[in-house]
Amino acid sequence: MNTLLAILFYLATLLFVVGLAHRIRTYAITPAPLKIPTTPAPTTQVGVVFRMTREVVFFESLFKANLWTWGMGWLFHASLALVILRHLRYFTDPVWSWVAFIQPFGLYAGITMLLGLCGLWARRILVERIRYISTPSDHLMLLLLITIAASGLLMQFVSHTDVVAVKGFFQGLMQFSIQPLPADAILALHLLSVAVLLVIFPFSKLLHAPGVFFSPTRNQTDNPREKRHLSAWAAKMESEN
Amino acid sequence: MADYTAPAYRVIPIIPALKPGAMEGKGPFVSSDKINEALGFPGHLVDDWHDKAIAKMGELLGKYRSLRVFLDACVHCGACSDKCHYFIGTQDPKNMPVARQDLLRSVYRRYFTLPGKLFPKLVGARDLTREVLDEWHNYYHQCSECRRCSVFCPYGIDTAEITMAAREILDSIGYSQKYAIEIIGKVHRIGNNLGLPGPALIDTLEGLEEDVKDATGIDVRFPIDVKGAEVLLITPSADFFAEPHIDSLIGYAKVFHATGTSWTLSSMSSEAGNFGMFIGNYDQLRKIALRIREAALELGVKRIVVGECGHAWRVAYSFWNTLSGVGDGSDPTDRFAQMLQKQLDHRYKQPTHICEFTWDMIEDERLTFDKSLNDKHIITFHDSCNVARGSRMGDFAGGQFEIPRNIIKAVANNFVEMDPRTTREQTFCCGGGGGLLTDDLMDIRVKGALPRMEVLQQVVDEHGVNFMATICAICKAQFTKVMPIYGFDRRMVGGVHQLVSNAIVLGKNN
Numbered sequence: 001m002n003t004l005l006a007i008l009f010y011l012a013t014l015l016f017v018v019g020l021a022h023r024i025r026t027y028a029i030t031p032a033p034l035k036i037p038t039t040p041a042p043t044t045q046v047g048v049v050f051r052m053t054r055e056v057v058f059f060e061s062l063f064k065a066n067l068w069t070w071g072m073g074w075l076f077h078a079s080l081a082l083v084i085l086r087h088l089r090y091f092t093d094p095v096w097s098w099v100a101f102i103q104p105f106g107l108y109a110g111i112t113m114l115l116g117l118c119g120l121w122a123r124r125i126l127v128e129r130i131r132y133i134s135t136p137s138d139h140l141m142l143l144l145l146i147t148i149a150a151s152g153l154l155m156q157f158v159s160h161t162d163v164v165a166v167k168g169f170f171q172g173l174m175q176f177s178i179q180p181l182p183a184d185a186i187l188a189l190h191l192l193s194v195a196v197l198l199v200i201f202p203f204s205k206l207l208h209a210p211g212v213f214f215s216p217t218r219n220q221t222d223n224p225r226e227k228r229h230l231s232a233w234a235a236k237m238e239s240e241n
Numbered sequence: 242m243a244d245y246t247a248p249a250y251r252v253i254p255i256i257p258a259l260k261p262g263a264m265e266g267k268g269p270f271v272s273s274d275k276i277n278e279a280l281g282f283p284g285h286l287v288d289d290w291h292d293k294a295i296a297k298m299g300e301l302l303g304k305y306r307s308l309r310v311f312l313d314a315c316v317h318c319g320a321c322s323d324k325c326h327y328f329i330g331t332q333d334p335k336n337m338p339v340a341r342q343d344l345l346r347s348v349y350r351r352y353f354t355l356p357g358k359l360f361p362k363l364v365g366a367r368d369l370t371r372e373v374l375d376e377w378h379n380y381y382h383q384c385s386e387c388r389r390c391s392v393f394c395p396y397g398i399d400t401a402e403i404t405m406a407a408r409e410i411l412d413s414i415g416y417s418q419k420y421a422i423e424i425i426g427k428v429h430r431i432g433n434n435l436g437l438p439g440p441a442l443i444d445t446l447e448g449l450e451e452d453v454k455d456a457t458g459i460d461v462r463f464p465i466d467v468k469g470a471e472v473l474l475i476t477p478s479a480d481f482f483a484e485p486h487i488d489s490l491i492g493y494a495k496v497f498h499a500t501g502t503s504w505t506l507s508s509m510s511s512e513a514g515n516f517g518m519f520i521g522n523y524d525q526l527r528k529i530a531l532r533i534r535e536a537a538l539e540l541g542v543k544r545i546v547v548g549e550c551g552h553a554w555r556v557a558y559s560f561w562n563t564l565s566g567v568g569d570g571s572d573p574t575d576r577f578a579q580m581l582q583k584q585l586d587h588r589y590k591q592p593t594h595i596c597e598f599t600w601d602m603i604e605d606e607r608l609t610f611d612k613s614l615n616d617k618h619i620i621t622f623h624d625s626c627n628v629a630r631g632s633r634m635g636d637f638a639g640g641q642f643e644i645p646r647n648i649i650k651a652v653a654n655n656f657v658e659m660d661p662r663t664t665r666e667q668t669f670c671c672g673g674g675g676g677l678l679t680d681d682l683m684d685i686r687v688k689g690a691l692p693r694m695e696v697l698q699q700v701v702d703e704h705g706v707n708f709m710a711t712i713c714a715i716c717k718a719q720f721t722k723v724m725p726i727y728g729f730d731r732r733m734v735g736g737v738h739q740l741v742s743n744a745i746v747l748g749k750n751n
Contacts, residue, residue, distance in 0.1 A: 023313075030306040033523065035559045038391045038399065038630055040638035040666060047638075055395070064667075065320035065393035073318065073395075123319070128259055130319035132334045133343065135365035137356070138317050203355050204364075208396050211314030216307045217397035222633055224559045225590055227570035228578050233304060234563065237527065238577045 002169070005191055006178045012198040019202025020210065027214040031231035041222035048221050055218055069123060076116030076145075082109035083152075090163075090170045107156065114149040117142060137204065144193055151190035161187045245687045247727045248330060250695050257323055263333035268379035270419035270681045276426045280525065283415030290414040291369055295352050297413045298406070302353065304523075307402040312349045314396040315339060321390040321400070326669045327383050330688030335380050338390035338400040344376055345407050374416065381407040382418055383685050385675030386519065386552075387626035392666050404675070405521025412520055420679035424516045428529055433478035433512035442511055445481050453491060459747045461491075461498045463506070468540050470505035472497070475513045475533055475557070475592075476548025477714035485735040486717055489549050492738025495745050496599050500607050504546070510536035513553035514714065518560075519676035527564045530556065534565035534581055543586040546593045549736050551625035551713030552674065557592045558632035567592055596712060597634050599741060600644045603651050609746040615653035618708040620740065621700050622646055622656070623693065623720075624668035625713035639665070645712055645737050652744040657704045660696045669693045671711075673719025687723055694727045701729075710737050 042048045054060040059077075062070045086106025089095045121142045124130050155161045162182040172179030181187070200206065213219065274284030287293060302309050321338035323329070328336040335341060343365065350357030350366035357366030367373065386401035411417055427436040437445070446463035453461045464470065474497075480490040497504045510532040517526030537545055545567055547557045562568025566578030568591050573579065585591045602608050622645060634640040642665045649656050663669050672689030700706040711717060711734065720734040 027306060027310055030303060030309050032306040033304065034563060036307060036399065036402070036631070038388060038397060038666075039633055039641065041633075043633075043636075043638055055397075059395050061393055061397065062318070062320050062395040065324070065395075069318055069320055124317075127319065129257070129322040129334070129337060130317070132259060132261075133317050133319060133322065133337065133339050135317070136362065137364045140363070200356075205314070205316045208314040208316050211310045212396045214306060214310045215314070215397040216310075217391050217399050222638060224562050225568045225592070228562045228566065228568060228572070228575065230563055230575075234523065234527075237524075 001183065001188070002178055002181050005181060005188070005195075006169075006173060008192070008195050009173060012195040016198040016201055023202050023207060024210050027210065031233060032216045032220070033231035033234045035220055035222075035224040035229050036216050037220040037222050038217040039222055041220065043222050045221055048219060052213065052219060056212060069120075072116045072119035072123065074116075075112050076120060079109040079113035079116060082106045083113055083149075090167045091174065093167075093171060110149060110153050110156065114146065114153065117146050117149060121146070141200075141204070141206075144197060148190060148193045148197065151186050151193065154186050155184075155190065159184075159186060245683055245726055247694070248688055248691050250691075250698060257329055257332055259334045260332040261334055264331045264336060264379070264383060264685065265333075266379055268375070268418075269382045269677075269679060271378070272417045272419040272422040276419070276422050277415060277417060279426050279429075280422060282412050282417060282422070285415045287415050290374065290416070293414045294369060294374070294410050295348075297410045298349065299353070301406050301409065302349075305402070305406070307399065308406050310396075311342070311398040311402055312346050315342060315346065315398055318395065320393045320395060321398075324390050324393050325384075325400075326387070326389070326672060326692045327385070327685060327689045330672070330691035331383075331685070335376075336383055338394075341380055341384055342398065342400055342403045344373070344380055345403055348373060374411075377407050378411060378416055378418075381411070382677065382682065383689075385626070385670045385672070385677055385689070387670035387674055388630040389626065389667070389670065392630060401675075402521075405518070407521075408519070409521040412522065417520070418676060420681070421516050421519050421676040424514075425520070425525055425529070428512055428514075428516070428532075432509055432532075434514050434516065435478040435481075437478055437481060437511070439508035439511075442481060442506075442508055446506070449487070449491065449494075453494070457747055459498070461494050461747070463490075463494055464504060465506040466508050466540070467503075467505035470503045470540060470542055472502055472504035472544045472546050473533075473537055473540055473542040474504055474506055474546050474548060474595075475510065475553075476506075476595075477513045477550040477553055478511055479714040479718060480548055481511070483714075483718060485721065485732070485739060486549075486714055488739035488742055489736030490738075492736065492740075492742030492745070493548060493595050495742055495747060496595075496602065496608065496738070499609075499745060499747055500602050505540060505542070507536035507540060509539070513547055513550045513557065515553060515556040516676060518552060518556055526556070526560065530561055530564040530567075533561070534567060537567065538581060538584070541584065543584070544589050544593060545585070545591060546595055546598050548595050549712040549714065549738060551627040551715060552631075553714075554594055554712075555627040555631035558594070561592060594634050594644075596644050596648055596737060599738070600635075600648055603648065610652045610741075610744040611746055612652060612654050612744055614744045615740055616655070618653060618740070619655040619657065619704060619706045620649055620653055620708045620710055621659050621697070621706045622649060622664070622737075623659075623671070623709050623711040623716060624664050625711055625716050626668060626670040626674060628712060629666055629668045642666075645710075648737055649710055649740060652740050657700055657706060659700050663692065663696045669696075671713070671716040671719040672723060674713075674715050678715050678718055686719060687726055690719070690723045690727070694724070694729075697729070698727075707733060708740075709734050710740060711735075712737050
């Protein structure tokens with residue numbers, strides 16, 4: 001079981017990193033031949049950084065669109081961010097002081113993350129429009145995240161696992177040595193689900209995370225009259241004349 | 242005209258229920274062999290359309306980051322699902338922006354992503370079949386590329402970009418829309434979208450000079466092909482003879498006259514509209530834009546001013562510099578752009594919107610108005626989608642909202658706003674944009690106008706509004722046709738420069 005999970009994590013991490021890097025590279029090298037920011041848009045680069053920050057940190061556009069989706073979505077994402085940071089304690093030794101500081105917050109975040117996910121799922125099931133656009137994978141993705149959150153919370157509040165051993169396992173993985181892992185079904189489910197999430201990330205709608213940074217309607221400066229914007233393939237048309 | 246009835250107004254707050262299949266159908270007329278081939282497209286649906294369409298999709302994925310990112314990033318959150326005026330008006334779920342995108346995204350997933358290749362059902366991927374193709378033709382011509390959905394999408398996904406890609410794929414396999422392709426043919430053959438030949442245009446302008454002389458007693462000129470003029474005016478060809486468009490053209494001429502600006506139209510390039518954008522075809526977009534460059538170089542003008550036209554202003558503002566060098570800030574080694582940019586006067590923005598021009602003149606106190614001449618009007622302003630969400634005016638973000646309103650307030654006393662959830666960046670499309678302004682799409686045009694008509698009705702009831710000003714030729718044409726169906730007088734719609742024209746005092750400053 002140890003070895004299997006270890007191999008799985010190596011593979012999953014590899015797929016995650018390579019797959020994501022490849023995807024990001026594709027986004028980066030694909031040209032944006034025309035200026036298409038959704039206006040009103042910032043007229044300076046600094047303004048664009050602010051716009052993108054508001055989008056990524058506060059989900060500004062979603063806020064304009066629908067308060068329920070925004071509330072649940074933001075709750076889930078903010079909680080997830082805290083939870084992930086909290087988990088850094090398994091990968092650092094000694095644990096960084098700020099990671100130690102956020103431990104209690106990260107704990108509550110696990111609960112709010114679950115709440116957010118359940119809210120999003122309820123919306124997907126109950127709102128006719130959103131039910132219509134949902135694919136099986138949309139539901140499964142939520143199920144997977146809920147499994148991760150719920151199994152994590154179970155280990156915290158119901159059936160404790162030996163977290164010191166878990167830390168040993170991951171510290172070991174980082175040094176390419178396979179250490180024992182507690183034989184615990186909930187832990188196995190938790191880790192397995194995380195590995196699955198890592199694997200599907202670069203091939204699924206989870207690409208919205210890197211995608212938003214490359215979205216031309218959000219990351220372009222509104223200055224087409226002041227500066228000529230020309231992609232390589234379009235420039236070629238000019239030299240052909 | 243066939244009988245079209247207006248859908249009933251809805252009770253607010255609105256939770257649109259779905260009516261699957263409500264807008265199923267054949268879509269717009271398919272263009273003929275002759276007009277297709279004239280633009281270099283296959284005359285009719287090619288035999289190997291399946292492979293060609295997939296290859297074209299692959300090509301576009303490599304050329305447009307927008308398409309690549311937008312097809313990947315959607316999480317089906319539903320933020321856009323109730324934002325499209327065509328969905329609100331028809332309740333057909335495939336008119337929800339996300340569902341419209343999914344018509345293409347499902348095929349993308351099947352052929353270009355691993356999960357779609359392995360587990361199509363799971364991720365909503367599907368093969369490209371003839372049925373899918375027909376669905377594309379139908380539903381991608383129920384989108385006016387107005388970008389309202391892109392305002393609300395947390396990843397900025399713009400359905401307009403997806404619609405353009407779908408239309409480009411359809412064109413490349415000989416399954417294109419008659420109206421748009423015909424118009425592009427006309428602009429190349431004759432010089433404008435309406436197919437108004439040079440002599441007829443000159444005749445019309447002479448007639449206008451006489452009309453204005455009769456009405457005002459003043460010799461306001463409508464010059465054409467004048468070499469060495471300072472300003473080249475590029476305006477939608479509807480301004481030359483359609484009602485109410487022509488009243489705004491008269492307004493521009495009066496502003497030029499009153500400010501002593503030397504200006505000219507061009508017979509070679511007598512069209513601001515650029516339907517190349519509607520079909521998403523960079524090559525056509527560019528070719529049509531190059532006509533303006535050519536006219537500017539030939540006439541030696543210092544400024545290029547664009548008349549009241551929504552998508553034309555988006556193309557002019559956002560794309561002209563890229564496509565044709567009309568703008569500023571090209572690289573010193575960029576011979577193509579430098580050639581024109583050296584000629585243009587960069588104390589002014591290039592290109593300039595006619596509203597920017599007029600507002601500058603108002604701020605400089607070079608125009609005089611008798612506002613009481615507009616007192617019969619209680620005015621509201623319909624923000625045109627492509628101006629609102631695809632361009633700017635003036636020096637600050639949002640100038641495209643303020644400047645036209647400032648002009649209206651400078652020339653008229655009675656101005657009221659419509660519901661703020663339907664103006665400025667959240668404005669609704671008129672229902673006829675994006676290449677849908679054709680009689681064979683009348684049904685969707687009427688239904689697509691519903692959201693705007695509802696809020697217009699509100700200000701009519703509450704404030705007695707009797708004039709809706711707008712700065713787009715398509716809005717004007719669409720509303721004059723559709724508003725009577727909703728029980729409004731067609732003369733309720735008009736241009737901002739129509740109001741300018743009503744109130745301007747000529748013969749004082751010069």
